[in-house]
Amino acid sequence: MRRVLVVDDEENLRVVVRSFLKRDGYEVEVAPGVEEALALLESFGPDFILTDVRMPRLGGLDLLATLKAKGDPATVIVMSAYGNVDLALEAMKAGAYDYIQKPFKAEELLLTLRKAEEREALRRENRALKQEILRESTFEEILAKSASMQAIFKTIAKIADYKTTVLVTGESGVGKELVARALHKRSARRGGPFVAVNCGAIPESLLESELFGYRRGAFTDATTDRVGLFEQANHGTLLLDEIGELPLSLQVKLLRVLQEETIRRLGDSKDIKVDVRIIAATHRDLHAETQAGRFREDLFYRINVLPIGIPPLRERREDVPLLVEHFMNRNNARFGTNIRQLSPEARRLLLEYAWPGNVRELENTIERAMVLAEKDSIEADDLPERIREARDPIQLHLTSGELSIKKTARVIEEILIRRALTKTKGNRTRAAEVLEISHRALLYKIKDYRIDL
Ligand SMILES: Nc1ncnc2c1ncn2[C@@H]1O[C@H](COP(=O)(O)OP(=O)(O)OP(=O)(O)O)[C@@H](O)[C@H]1O
Ligand SMILES: [Mg+2]
Structure with missing residues (x-):
């Protein structure tokens, strides 16, 4: 059922328009002014609003502004008397779909409505299509439509439930932690804890007690018992981030944990059984690290059973527009802004840039650009110099590696x-x-x- 709300201060017009719209199968409500129309908006929920531009108190432009502020989806068609064409054009700039000049014949009005309906149907179809694409491109919190990432989605779904250690590799900012979290959420362990530790951020002297915990009295400062991260992650998942930074001494201990599935707190003499799914992540080439003697080969083979290599963003540029839109929407919600467009030049720069910092760099770039933006779109000037410079084909070549x-x-x-x-x-x-x-x-x-x- 198509609903039309007719707003006009002339009673005669309201009566006439209502009768021929009804005859044509529309459900119609009428209002003599903008205030009355707004009062009807919620209960009636019109698909179309047919409004006069010039009325004694508030006019069509005021109605359009209010609808926009409310985010009302109704399609607006303005009616203007001869001589008010300027106002009608202004209304179209403000978001009206079409205008019709008074006086008009019934046929003319119906034709205009029909056209609007067709566009509405198209828009709905477009929206559905977009949602469908978004659904297919979303895996837990990961957004990607590139074939390489879609393959990773499949792998995650397939291996999530196994307890086998997964090694996630990729450059900084490609989404290694997101992949680890997705593995946890897709597994039967999702109800258990997800614990992440950055092996590179904790000094070697503390890392061991951090991971395994200690008994009171194990060393001078150990005044109480302490549970380590392995125990904290029991029945859940433990992400050993930047595993390439794990000191050799701890590599031996980790290997033992992986083999025996037990840990021992520092200063303790008994082993504790733990049920933890280990995910290791690194931006390093662990194989090269083993050859350089910085990473134990036996541990490498133990954790490299199920490797997931996330490609850098520059090798899956088709994910860039999707991510840009996602970050724009998120920031709009956070900042209360309404920046939805990307100038063609800005789009080109974002697509051509090599993104050494990958998705994290893109995320920060969009946030920065939205803070700087002066219009409701991101322009090339809102992008940092290093990205604007990428226009230069020499730069482009050099950043390709x-x-x-x-x-x-x-x-x-x-x-x-x-x-x-x-x-x-x-x-x-x-x-x-x-x-x-x-x-x-x-x-x-x-x-x-x-x-x-
Ligand atoms: N495909 C994606 N979809 C949505 N957000 C993403 C995606 N990939 C990465 N991100 C976002 O980018 C940022 C970096 O991701 P993450 O921390 O997972 O990367 P990382 O590979 O662990 O980086 P690092 O090596 O620096 O630790 C996060 O804010 C994350 O939410
Ligand atoms: Mg990380």
């Missing part, structure tokens, strides 16, 4: 030649001069790089 001098030299050479030709307006003799190469060499390179003049 390319090491070949030959390839890099070619990228730079081509840029310089193009630049010289632009500057000399295609004059090859002059271009060869500023490039400090021979005319013949330039001709050869123009052909080699397929530069069209």
